[in-house]
Amino acid sequence: MLIRLLLLLRLAFLAALAASAALSGATPLVLSQAMSVNSSAAHFPEGAAAQAVRLPDDWTQSRPRYDGGAWYRVGFDLPGGAPSNEPMALYLARVCGALDVELNGQRNAAPATRNCQQPRWVSLPSPLLKAQGNVLDLRMQASALQRVASRHRVGALSELHIGRDSELAGEHASRLFRTVSGVQIVGASVLLVGCLVLLLYAFHRRETPLLHFGGLLVGWAVVSALAWWPDLPLDSKLVEVLVCSGFAVVAAFAVQFLLSHAGLRSRPISVGLALQLPLVPASLWWADPNRIFAIASAWHALFALEVFATMGLALVITWRRQRDDFVSTLLIVAGTAGVLLFELATQVQLLPAQRVPVLQYAMPLVFFAVGARLVRQFARTLRAAEESRASLENRVKEITADIERNFTQLSELRVEQVTEKERKRIAADLHDDLGAKLLTIVHTSESERISTLAREALEEMRLSVRGLTGKPVRLADALADWRAETVSRLGQANIEADWRGPTEEIEHLLPARAYVQTTRILREAVSNIIKHSGASHCKVRSSVGERDFGMLVQDNGKGIPMELDGKLDRGHGMSSMKHRAKQLQGQCLVESGPGYGTVIRLTLPL
Known part of the structure; x- marks a missing residue:
């Protein structure tokens, strides 16, 4: 009886605090004191020794190492002294544990959740509420700190907020959103x-x-x-x-x-x-x-x-x-x-x-x-x-272009190899067949004229064969051969020859084909001087540059007749001379006038 009396006195004290708060106009009610008993009973143990606790209650402080149920009891009077037409509710900002609620001895449903951060909202039925002397019991089943993995899930109960729905809804919604x-x-x-x-x-x-x-x-x-x-x-x-x-x-x-x-x-x-x-x-x-x-x-x-x-x-x-x-x-x-x-x-x-x-x-x-x-x-x-x-695409394009260029070069090289092979075959046929027959004519012909023509044809054939199969010739040796032949032919025609060439050592090589074509151009020029110019003197000059060499053949003859003026490539073998020079990527220029002689300028790349 003494324990029950003490409990009632404490509840009256808590109710007085709540009533004073209500009279001062503080709504909703905020209850920060409660009577608590460690018990898992179905209802608040009336005969048990209860102790006053402050809310919020953290079990790590108030009941360390305790694991199980605990009852909380608070008393309150309704704000205004009479039940309101507007629904009333209990709002708890934080409850860490399973919660059961009883209002004035009647069990009231509470939302079940394991989330300790989720605020609880418990509707308080108007028929169960009294103007004064309401008793609210809360049972919480929670775990001790030693039985959870985080301190955030230890048993805890926040302050109790009691008021109209409209007064608590805003705070509940705000808390619910935050947590x-x-x-x-x-x-x-x-x-x-x-x-x-x-x-x-x-x-x-x-x-x-x-x-x-x-x-x-x-x-x-x-x-x-x-x-x-x-x-x-x-x-x-x-x-x-x-x-x-x-x-x-x-x-x-x-x-x-x-x-x-x-x-x-x-x-x-x-x-x-x-x-x-x-x-x-x-x-x-x-x-x-x-x-x-x-x-x-x-x-x-x-x-x-x-x-x-x-x-x-x-x-x-x-x-x-x-x-x-x-x-x-x-x-x-x-x-x-x-x-x-x-x-x-x-x-x-x-x-x-x-x-x-x-x-x-x-x-x-x-x-x-x-x-x-x-x-x-x-x-x-x-x-x-x-x-x-x-960058890789550009590089691939460059490599592809290189491959195509190399393929083209290989194709050209293959063509050149086939051409070279065919040239050798033709040269062999000329040497073995035509050369043998011309040589027979030279030695067996009773006619001096026929023998001379056959000898000249044999020499031209040998020159052609050399152009087809011969190796490159040192330019110095080629100039020496041309000088000997030109001076000899002009001397036989009683024409004074004046040949001058470079005095320095010449290391350039002349392809066999260029040697043959240049020889024929020079022969044609000398033949024209002997046959048509009526000259008594012929000057020949040769020069060698870094990328080309040139020859100048000048006579003091009668020049080319007026009727061929402007058409110098139509007579005296001029067309063949120019054509041969063009084949060698060079040029052959002819300058002449009646009574002024003729000048032939030949320029060929090295």
């Missing part, structure tokens, strides 16, 4: 970006960082969903194991992404990360239930250490290889480190618990910054690849 809806939107965005990155990797299999970054985003979205999902049909311990295992997957993808992005590959690290994935759930599932938090905290510290070490290595590699990207990399690494350190500090109670899930918002911002940087680098790489492809 649930906003996290869901961000998580869905991360999942979408992760799927897009993986799809991009499917088209660019060599870009391994895309695979790891996409896996990181998808893994984070799944872990985030496990945190905000209202009521997973799974055992509480299994949920803790899944959440911690999800962080193992996220850490593995984060380490692999940082390594691959830095251009590093380590088989021992890959094997260690792969072995870590099954060890995390196994160590939690078969561990003592009272050691789950300790084991999970050790794993979380190891994950953070792995990520911090890899980020430091990535910074060093970026500084050495890509200093242009160092500042952006440093900012991203600093942001990631800051978020992780903040979360670790919250877990070990160096910082108070935040009203907003900082990790659920901050890490996606880091991911999006990394994604933007990857997109920029990928665009830059794609642009460089396009430039390389264009």
Whole structure:
């Protein structure tokens, strides 16, 4: 009876506080005091010793190591002193555990959820409400710190807000968006970006960082969903194991992404990360239930250490290889480190618990910054690849042109080889057949004229054969042969010959064909002087330049008649001389006038 009396006195005190707040016009009611009993009974244990607790109540402070049920009782009077026509509601900003609500001894339905960040909204039926002396009992079934993987899921109860629906709806909606809806939107965005990155990797299999970054985003979205999902049909311990295992997957993808992005590959690290994935759930599932938090905290510290070490290595590699990207990399690494350190500090109670899930918002911002940087680098790489492809195409065109040119040259060489072979055959036929017959005529003919003509024809044939099959001739030797023949022929015709050539040593070679054609041009010029000019003197000059050589043949004869003026190539073999010079890519010019003699200028390339 004494205990019950003390309980009623405390409830009266709480009701008085609530009434004073109502009289002062403070609506809705904010109840920050409650009587609490550790019990899992179906109703508030009336005979149990209750203690006063302040709200919000954090079980790590008020009942450490306690795992089970706890009842809270508060008393309140309605604002205004009478039930309102507008529906009334109970609003709890944070409840970490299963919640049951009783109003004035009648059970009232409360939304079930495992998400400790989700605010609770409980409608208070008007028929159950009284103007004064209302008793609100709340039973919460929650876990101790030792039995959960994160401090955020330890049993906790916030202040109680009682008021009209219209008064509480705004705050409830705001809290719901900050802690649930906003996290869901961000998580869905991360999942979408992760799927897009993986799809991009499917088209660019060599870009391994895309695979790891996409896996990181998808893994984070799944872990985030496990945190905000209202009521997973799974055992509480299994949920803790899944959440911690999800962080193992996220850490593995984060380490692999940082390594691959830095251009590093380590088989021992890959094997260690792969072995870590099954060890995390196994160590939690078969561990003592009272050691789950300790084991999970050790794993979380190891994950953070792995990520911090890899980020430091990535910074060093970026500084050495890509200093242009160092500042952006440093900012991203600093942001990631800051978020992780903040979360670790919250877990070990160096910082108070935040009203907003900082990790659920901050890490996606880091991911999006990394994604933007990857997109920029990928665009830059794609642009460089396009430039390389264009350069390669130009190079292929150049090589193709070289191949076609070489093929043309080979074809021409083949034609030249076939032509050379045919020339040799013709030369052999001329030498063996026609040469033998001409030589027979020279030695057997009784007519001196026939013998002379046969000897000249034999000499021309030998010259032609030499042009077909002969080797290049030193230009100095060719000039000597031409000089001897010209001076001899002019001397036999009683024409004084004046031959002058270069005095320096000549090293140029003259192709056999050029030698034969030049010989014939010179012979034709000398024959014209002997037969038609009536000259008594002939001057011959030869000169050699770097790329060509020239010959000048000038006589003091009567010149070419007037009737052939303008038509010098029609008589005296002029046409054949010019044609032969043109075949050798040279030129043969004739200058003449009646009484002034004739000048022939021959220029041929070397």
